[in-house]
Amino acid sequence: MMKVATRLGIATVLLSFGTAQAATVAEVFTGDMLGKNQRYFESIAGIAQESNGDEHTFKVQGCDVTATIEGGKVTRLRLETAPECQADLTRFVGSYAPAPGKPLTLGAFEASSGGVMVYSADCLSMCGNAFDPSVYALWEGPHAVNFMQVLLEIRLTSDEAIAAADAWTEQILKAKGEDFVNATNFNCDPQFAEGAKKAFAHVPVTAVTIGTGLASPGC
Incomplete structure (x- = not known):
């Protein structure tokens, strides 16, 4: 009887320990x-569910958090946002x-x-079907936050996001033409930042990455 009670006690402790270790976003x-x-x-965070080079993805409260680990240390964190996965x-x-x-x-x-945000996109036309393209806004903080960078991403899959992308594309087409858009040269031309800012101002972000040395698409 004592052995059974002891085993039950150990099981209870282990179960409690496992529950206590469940991380929050x-x-x-x-x-x-x-x-x-x-x-x-x-x-x-627990055990990574997927690893690709330096990037390791963890499931936390049902949300995907990706940690970039370089030289054994976390250098960047990315959260896939959703109504139940909010980024603070x-x-x-x-x-x-x-x-x-x-x-x-x-x-x-x-x-x-x-602050000033740098806008860019994977593509706005001739994107193909290999992946869902995104629009990005990159911000670099001041010395007060150790020049921390924030990369906000909007995946072009919702009707709202696609409509915003169409509006931005139309502005660029009128100014520079189709070849300019297809070559993503707008990513290196700051004159089109205001158009992106206006078009995407109220579209929910689908992912956010924070750290240093962040990169967004070029031209």
């Missing part, structure tokens, strides 16, 4: 994790980020950060 997707070593990060960017850049709890948009972030 807030614990994993936070500036405190940047610079931490891989072993520490995985002790909180104040955990990275403080008051430069919009207040948490509301849908994240490019307009909301630009208003709170007060």
